[in-house]
Amino acid sequence: MGKATDALQNIRGLIPVPMIMKIIEGKVDQLWAVEGGRDRYVEAMEFVVGRTERAAEVEDLARKYAVQQALRNYMRYKPRQITRQPVRDIEWLTSKRDPSRPMILSFFHHHRYDGMFASLKRAGADLTILVIEEGLDKDAFKVLRQHMRVVARGGRLIPAAGGTDAVVAALQPGVVLCIASDVPGRTPVDFLGRKVLGSFGAARAATLANAPVACVTSHQDGRGGSYLQVHEPLEPNDFADPGDLLAEILRIQGEAVLAWPEALDFPLQRFGRPDA
Template sequence: MSSLAAAVSWGRRHIPDAAVPAVTRARLTRARKNQDRLARAHREMEFLLGGACTPAEVDRAAERYVERDILRSELRWHPNLITFQEVEGVEHLVAARKRGRGVVISFLHHGHYEGAVASVCRADRPLLVVVSPEMLAPDAPEFLKQHVRTGTVSGGRPLDATVGAKGMLKALHDGNVLAIASDVPGRTPIRFLGVDRLGSFGAARLAAGAGCPVVSMTAHPDADGKPYLRLSEPLEPGDFASPDDLLLEMVQLQEAPALAWPEAYHQPTLRWGAVQPASSAAAS
């Protein structure tokens, strides 16, 4: 990391928590004059909402997305502001753990997910969260290192995705709670918010393979815009005809929260793949 990048990172980390709103407002004033940034925000919200909302609703979501994106980029440096999120439904996670077979927590990159796992750890007990290997690399960008610091501040531990399904299944068989996102680049067709997308089958496949319950974690804003989390009642893989049906239920539980708070979905174009039309696929 360059000396300039190190200085910037140090400065952002040492801004007082109370000053974050003022810093965000100052950055937002500049961002609203940046046409490239506004266009990127519109592309993100069009990608997410184009199958479920009107163009006017997409426009309004894009305006809010710019502000939320700036706030997110500041809050990751201030763990105290996002790792104490209220967690509704902790009793569902506790009940799932008591079944003694490990637990999968399914989530999307929605809300202030950077502090979500740490918040659940505070509400219950430390757990494992699957992360991409570049987040743990010695030469990772400083913002990714900070993401890991924030996510593990309350005792949670990252699990490198390169351990593969075998390593993750072992973690579940050992009785661990394993948090894993379903909106990561993959080849599994998933219909989400009225659009056919490509996501990951990992969480559903792991739960089915380990025979362990799934608890969905969703993100919501309260009346003042403060984020909180909600954990669903456990889903038992055996209650579904196939892992595909389990995955469908897991994703459908996320639709209403994402639609209600779309600007809090972080870079959906990065999370989901787009299904190519048959004619395009054949041409390639």
């Protein structure tokens, strides 16, 4: 069964993108025709935009989200295409950075985030990437192994273990450490008008290590393509406390997500819920 599954996954890399879209659209049509088939997609988009000015678009966004989720499963087998994303303002990670200080690069699991790191590397960034421990297991599922192969094209991988102390220890001079900012935690935060539970680790580590935080976000270019935007780094000392820094990180990331909500990967898994 495992070999058959691996073979099926590998076939995805051989299918041309136009054909992939036809396959996906057909599958989504079938899903939408089944009673309850769209429910989880509607729930995901309601969670993202239901408290925003885009709340009326939930039904339309749900279908787009279903397409994006399916497309992501195919595109990870086309690393050449997703690791060449255009990058704007890479200078914040290269020539405009103080090499004697560490830096945190905040990202969300948004659009082709797996190919984001290699795209930044191609533009000149030298990255260290914090990843889940399971991703470094050679016996992990084929999909996860393929995902990690793509991520590994962008820099050095270190496991997310040991908490804040381990993150601070990794923030050595010159290191640019990539940390996801849409992960469940125990810290109450506001995200797109909703109270959720987020992770305090990156903001606290940035403050303890005096490491600037640069956000990288994904955007549509208006011509059917996309690009990555590197934002001006946030200085921890400019904020009253790590909580205020975290709020600003989520504000920047939230604006990008609100502009392209259907591209957020598994929204219901990205934050904890206070009422859960």
